[in-house]
Amino acid sequence: MALSAVALVVMAFGVVHAQAPSMYVPTITSEPLEGKITSSTFVLDQPRCVFNNVVGDTDLVWLVVAHSSAEDKVSKTPSPAQLPYQEFKKNSAYMTLSTAVTNYPCPEAGQENNAISVLRVGNETGCISDVSRPDCNGPLPGPGPYSVKFVAMNSNVVTAESKWSEPITLIQGKNPNTIDTEPRQRSASMIAITSILSILFAILLAALIAALIYKYSNICDGADIKRVQDSATMTRYTTHHIYDQPAHKL
Incomplete structure (x- = not known):
């Protein structure tokens, strides 16, 4: 069983x-x-x-x-x-x-x-x-x-x-003949944004170049003034062999 x-x-x-x-x-x-x-x-x-x-x-x-x-x-x-x-x-x-x-x-x-x-x-x-x-x-x-x-x-x-x-x-697989190799058309808003960014980049680059020119021109001017001051400096001489003669006692 x-x-x-x-x-x-x-x-x-x-x-x-x-x-x-x-x-x-x-x-x-x-x-x-x-x-x-x-x-x-x-x-x-x-x-x-x-x-x-x-x-x-x-x-x-x-x-x-x-x-x-x-x-x-x-x-x-x-x-x-x-x-x-x-x-x-x-x-x-x-x-x-x-x-x-x-x-x-x-x-x-x-x-x-x-x-x-x-x-x-x-x-x-x-x-x-x-x-x-x-x-x-x-x-x-x-x-x-x-x-x-x-x-x-x-x-x-x-x-x-x-x-x-x-x-x-x-x-x-995708047929290579159907692949679009042409660049896609951009919308008007995308073109506007790209243009604004390009202009801002150009302004920033110009400001940077101007700042560099200003900085290095100040350095050069300071160096010229120092050279003029150095050339105008007068040299003093102390004569050690000349001294006051004491008065003769009467």
């Missing part, structure tokens, strides 16, 4: 943490990461504990990336060979990031999983033109929007799949 109760608790714990693939919606990660959406990549949460109780351990989980406007055109039985990254423009979709379902495990009973578990879509650059790598996780070619879903496959048979994500729009 006690064993049955423990088993029920464990099963209930698993049900709480597990989510049916058909109800799972891929989302941009909520982890505090830099660059969760860039001009050519975005970061998703891993689909942990989504496919584990539904598919076999040998099944592979793929990520299907498509233009949001073309998600309805993606085959219900997609094939990696038919949707290579190198033909994304032609097919409007591709498959990438395949891995065993065991790489997306459920957290162990009674333990919280604090590890950051994310997938960055679009971060491979060495296989963009490599046709031998149809599953290349290459950079996304434009701002989108894009939609993604996870698909579990056994050989070429789809065994489970998630819902499509909400449209994901990437950061757009």
Whole structure:
């Protein structure tokens, strides 16, 4: 009886943490990461504990990336060979990031999983033109929007799949041809303020120059007067050999 109760608790714990693939919606990660959406990549949460109780351990989980406007055109039985990254423009979709379902495990009973578990879509650059790598996780070619879903496959048979994500729009760089390089027109008030400040600056500079000229001219005049006084100074001489003769006594 006690064993049955423990088993029920464990099963209930698993049900709480597990989510049916058909109800799972891929989302941009909520982890505090830099660059969760860039001009050519975005970061998703891993689909942990989504496919584990539904598919076999040998099944592979793929990520299907498509233009949001073309998600309805993606085959219900997609094939990696038919949707290579190198033909994304032609097919409007591709498959990438395949891995065993065991790489997306459920957290162990009674333990919280604090590890950051994310997938960055679009971060491979060495296989963009490599046709031998149809599953290349290459950079996304434009701002989108894009939609993604996870698909579990056994050989070429789809065994489970998630819902499509909400449209994901990437950061757009500004077209250099649209950048206005001409100086902006200034308002009349700005022109008036600039003119007044220029005039005040000119007056202040002129006053400073005049003060300097006045100061140094006074110094020069004082030096000339001193030289004139020095030249007019008379030198007195004391004659020590001349003295009054005492009167002769009668």
